Amino acid sequence: MSNRRILIAGNWKMNGLLADSVALGRDLAARWAAGPRPDRDLLICPPFPLIAPVAAALAKSEIEIGAQDCHPAPSGAHTGDVAAPLLADLGCGAVILGHSERRADHGESDALVKAKAEAALSAGLTAIVCVGETLAEREAGHTLDVTLGQLRGSLPDGANPATVVIAYEPVWAIGTGRVATPAQAQEVHAALRAELIELLGESAAAATRILYGGSMKPDNAADLLALPDVDGGLIGGASLKAADFWAIACAGL
Numbered sequence: 001m002s003n004r005r006i007l008i009a010g011n012w013k014m015n016g017l018l019a020d021s022v023a024l025g026r027d028l029a030a031r032w033a034a035g036p037r038p039d040r041d042l043l044i045c046p047p048f049p050l051i052a053p054v055a056a057a058l059a060k061s062e063i064e065i066g067a068q069d070c071h072p073a074p075s076g077a078h079t080g081d082v083a084a085p086l087l088a089d090l091g092c093g094a095v096i097l098g099h100s101e102r103r104a105d106h107g108e109s110d111a112l113v114k115a116k117a118e119a120a121l122s123a124g125l126t127a128i129v130c131v132g133e134t135l136a137e138r139e140a141g142h143t144l145d146v147t148l149g150q151l152r153g154s155l156p157d158g159a160n161p162a163t164v165v166i167a168y169e170p171v172w173a174i175g176t177g178r179v180a181t182p183a184q185a186q187e188v189h190a191a192l193r194a195e196l197i198e199l200l201g202e203s204a205a206a207a208t209r210i211l212y213g214g215s216m217k218p219d220n221a222a223d224l225l226a227l228p229d230v231d232g233g234l235i236g237g238a239s240l241k242a243a244d245f246w247a248i249a250c251a252g253l
């Protein structure tokens with residue numbers, strides 16, 4: 001049993017309108033108030049324009065608010081982008097960076113993800129740095145090369161267990177209902193932690209949280225969260241239903 005505190009983070013992606021998103025936030029806050037509460041960190045990352053209203057809906061709970069991306073620069077002429085200091089100002093505690101959908105949709109490189117993560121740290125945000133292989137890469141036997149390479153390339157300078165969380169999200173498991181088996185997840189998580197020993201040293205690696213993401217649901221979360229190197233979940237589809245997110249937050253307790 002590690003002493004890493006489990007983090008259950010919801011990534012709402014590009015879903016929701018104002019009223020239903022506020023209702024979802026209120027539903028989660030009500031579940032928090034009613035208890036029993038999991039002794040775990042909980043985080044919700046809505047689309048940018050919903051951060052402030054959802055943060056207000058969550059205000060009476062200890063469920064944290066976060067974002068799904070930031071720009072590497074702290075301000076400036078970058079139309080359509082959002083700076084990390086603004087996210088912090090809005091109450092965000094964390095930001096997801098290098099998600100495979102951003103790497104694919106926006107051509108984000110490891111170097112860009114690293115620069116964004118450094119901007120997040122400078123703004124006082126926790127950077128949740130995502131890595132993960134495609135199905136073709138897994139079938140070609142390149143899972144560890146790809147994920148460890150992304151980790152080396154994307155980890156910000158100055159990373160430490162308080163400011164950086166790693167998320168392993170196999171691309172083939174995202175939104176597909178095809179979840180990694182516990183053995184597949186544990187193999188990659190253990191390899192990521194071994195690489196973190198090289199990058200950060202033994203004690204920092206032992207204290208750094210590594211989340212699993214990819215079709216995590218109420219019925220598979222307990223098995224994944226019980227793995228020795230899985231320290232939480234990054235939840236997509238199931239985070240859009242309060243009952244499912246709450247069930248995952250409480251899974252295995």
Ligand SMILES: O=C(CO)COP(=O)(O)O
Pocket residue numbers: 011099169173174175176177213214215216234235236237238
């Ligand atoms: O990409 C994910 C979270 O960032 C996972 O999404 P799903 O839970 O919908 O598979």
